[in-house]
Amino acid sequence: MKSFTFERAETPAKAAAAAANNENAKFIAGGTNLLDLMKLEIEVPTHLIDVNKLKLDRIEETDDGGLRIGALVRNTDLASHQTVRRDFGVLSRALLAGASGQLRNKATTAGNLLQRTRCPYFYDTNMACNKRQPGSGCSAIGGFTRQLGVVGVSDACIATNPSDMNVALRALDATVETVKPDGETRSIAIADFHRLPGDTPQVETALEHGELITAVTLPAPVGGKHIYRKVRDRASYAFALVSVAGVIQPDGTGRIAVGGVAHKPWRMEEAEAELPQGAQAVANRLFADARPTDDNEFKILLTERTIAAVLDEARA
Amino acid sequence: MQSPGKLELNRRDLMVGTAASVSLAAVTNSAHAQTQKVDAPMRNDVSFTVNGKPVSLELDNRTTLLDALREQLQLTGTKKGCDHGQCGACTVLVDGKRINSCLSLAWMHEGDEITTIEGLGTPENLHPMQSAFLEHDGYQCGYCTPGQICSAVAVLDEIKAGVPSHVTGDITADPQASELEIRERMSGNICRCGAYSNIVEAMTDVAGRPA
Ligand SMILES: Cc1cc2nc3c(=O)[nH]c(=O)nc-3n(C[C@H](O)[C@H](O)[C@H](O)COP(=O)(O)OP(=O)(O)OC[C@H]3O[C@@H](n4cnc5c(N)ncnc54)[C@H](O)[C@@H]3O)c2cc1C
Numbered sequence: 001m002k003s004f005t006f007e008r009a010e011t012p013a014k015a016a017a018a019a020a021n022n023e024n025a026k027f028i029a030g031g032t033n034l035l036d037l038m039k040l041e042i043e044v045p046t047h048l049i050d051v052n053k054l055k056l057d058r059i060e061e062t063d064d065g066g067l068r069i070g071a072l073v074r075n076t077d078l079a080s081h082q083t084v085r086r087d088f089g090v091l092s093r094a095l096l097a098g099a100s101g102q103l104r105n106k107a108t109t110a111g112n113l114l115q116r117t118r119c120p121y122f123y124d125t126n127m128a129c130n131k132r133q134p135g136s137g138c139s140a141i142g143g144f145t146r147q148l149g150v151v152g153v154s155d156a157c158i159a160t161n162p163s164d165m166n167v168a169l170r171a172l173d174a175t176v177e178t179v180k181p182d183g184e185t186r187s188i189a190i191a192d193f194h195r196l197p198g199d200t201p202q203v204e205t206a207l208e209h210g211e212l213i214t215a216v217t218l219p220a221p222v223g224g225k226h227i228y229r230k231v232r233d234r235a236s237y238a239f240a241l242v243s244v245a246g247v248i249q250p251d252g253t254g255r256i257a258v259g260g261v262a263h264k265p266w267r268m269e270e271a272e273a274e275l276p277q278g279a280q281a282v283a284n285r286l287f288a289d290a291r292p293t294d295d296n297e298f299k300i301l302l303t304e305r306t307i308a309a310v311l312d313e314a315r316a
Numbered sequence: 317m318q319s320p321g322k323l324e325l326n327r328r329d330l331m332v333g334t335a336a337s338v339s340l341a342a343v344t345n346s347a348h349a350q351t352q353k354v355d356a357p358m359r360n361d362v363s364f365t366v367n368g369k370p371v372s373l374e375l376d377n378r379t380t381l382l383d384a385l386r387e388q389l390q391l392t393g394t395k396k397g398c399d400h401g402q403c404g405a406c407t408v409l410v411d412g413k414r415i416n417s418c419l420s421l422a423w424m425h426e427g428d429e430i431t432t433i434e435g436l437g438t439p440e441n442l443h444p445m446q447s448a449f450l451e452h453d454g455y456q457c458g459y460c461t462p463g464q465i466c467s468a469v470a471v472l473d474e475i476k477a478g479v480p481s482h483v484t485g486d487i488t489a490d491p492q493a494s495e496l497e498i499r500e501r502m503s504g505n506i507c508r509c510g511a512y513s514n515i516v517e518a519m520t521d522v523a524g525r526p527a
């Protein structure tokens with residue numbers, strides 16, 4: 001790990017301002033992703049801004065019946081919250097399907113949103129990777145791609161977003177609230193928050209440098225059955241091959257977001273319109289523009305079957 | 317909101333006075349103190365409590381909680397396995413909650429209460445989970461065991477506090493300490509000898525005893 005200085009931020013505005021003064025500064029929350037990457041020198045911040053004392057660790061109901069989740073709420077606390085369990089069950093389920101008990105006790109809402117890809121070549125500093133070192137090439141293309149993306153990919157990068165939580169937040173139409181170094185606040189719809197890789201896979205979100213996430217808000221609950229189904233190589237403690245977050249209404253309509261297939265949680269309203277026609281019709285729409293490799297083509301059929309299982313569970 | 321209850325641990329006094337860099341004087345800084353050293357910005361002063369004793373350390377900013385415990389405080393019960401949060405050998409309790417001490421910087425624990433395997437029990441007076449691991453042969457080589465036991469103690473507390481898991485059927489109801497629940501919740505602790513079934517028996521035994 002490279003050496004660094006640090007400070008403890010006292011207010012969200014001060015945290016953002018502190019980051020603006022140093023382009024190599026990073027916020028640190030739970031540290032479970034950042035420290036992992038710093039040990040491998042994939043992330044090399046020269047200054048850390050500890051955001052743990054910002055008092056952004058509350059879950060509050062909003063005026064319109066939704067929920068405002070502080071950026072520093074731990075994954076365990078969010079998954080255990082009674083209102084989340086009752087009204088936003090898909091979020092509890094997705095969080096509990098991720099990582100381990102120890103990690104969820106540290107991992108925060110903002111840190112989870114921003115966790116970086118698990119592409120094996122991104123982690124191997126001996127290999128070319130456009131995301132880690134822009135312009136160096138992509139070792140995954142033509143390499144081992146079993147875990148990588150099948151849709152929304154580019155010639156520069158085929159990595160996936162590894163988060164379970166993000167898939168549920170996409171299904172719930174969450175909004176990310178931020179404060180910029182100049183004090184300006186803004187709300188970013190989750191659909192616009194994560195980006196496709198395009199020519200700049202190192203730019204993963206809509207955030208600007210120094211922009212601090214303060215909260216994630218959920219609109220009022222929409223009812224329906226909340227289901228999160230994750231398919232992975234082990235029964236527990238493994239990243240998804242594919243995962244499906246479903247909110248399915250009694251009349252068979254609903255929402256479907258898919259994880260493990262793209263650089264962002266994958267959801268399309270046109271595909272949801274096909275729900276009454278069944279899983280195959282939905283998957284056909286979701287993957288109409290897919291560009292899988294021989295090794296990860298299986299994810300398309302696997303997603304279709306996982307959606308079918310979600311729909312079965314919703315009917316049961 | 318439901319938060320896991322505070323642990324009622326049997327915090328035994330521990331002989332950690334051998335490490336030269338440890339000052340047992342209770343110079344507890346405020347939790348918000350700026351502790352990075354002015355004259356040496358890559359180093360810091362940090363104070364926290366380990367197994368009931370206040371400690372103050374002078375550390376490189378990069379020192380993880382795991383390395384501070386093992387290298388500075390000579391509390392070598394907590395093990396370094398993968399050093400990347402994957403194996404669980406480094407599991408300790410911070411303010412009663414289990415975390416991977418390898419993925420946490422020591423200076424981020426200013427003012428925290430840390431419990432390691434050495435603080436759960438002593439050879440003369442074992443924690444019930446330690447005795448249960450002995451009775452049920454919950455290990456072979458023993459390397460992962462301190463992490464397994466710290467995790468096991470926290471898991472039973474999490475279940476009591478109503479924290480749901482991936483295998484909880486009805487997440488709005490209180491979870492039970494079933495074998496399925498225990499297996500899922502312990503998945504962050506890897507045992508390469510494969511003592512899992514005996515670990516589950518040890519935990520089931522402790523969970524079934526009257527509180
Ligand atoms: C072994 C292992 C297995 C895992 N398995 C899974 C899994 O199955 N599913 C899954 O979803 N996840 C998994 N994870 C990832 C885990 O969920 C993330 O590490 C965690 O959510 C990151 O949260 P954190 O608070 O620790 O983030 P940090 O490591 O503290 O930060 C991550 C990033 O977010 C930035 N950041 C933090 N807070 C803010 C803020 N308020 N505003 C702006 N930027 C901020 C940091 O600068 C950093 O770039 C796993 C991790 C490990 C180590």
Ligand code: SF4
Nearest residue numbers: 119129130138157158
């Ligand atoms: S897929 Fe993306 S993250 Fe993986 S090697 Fe290629 S550029 Fe890097």
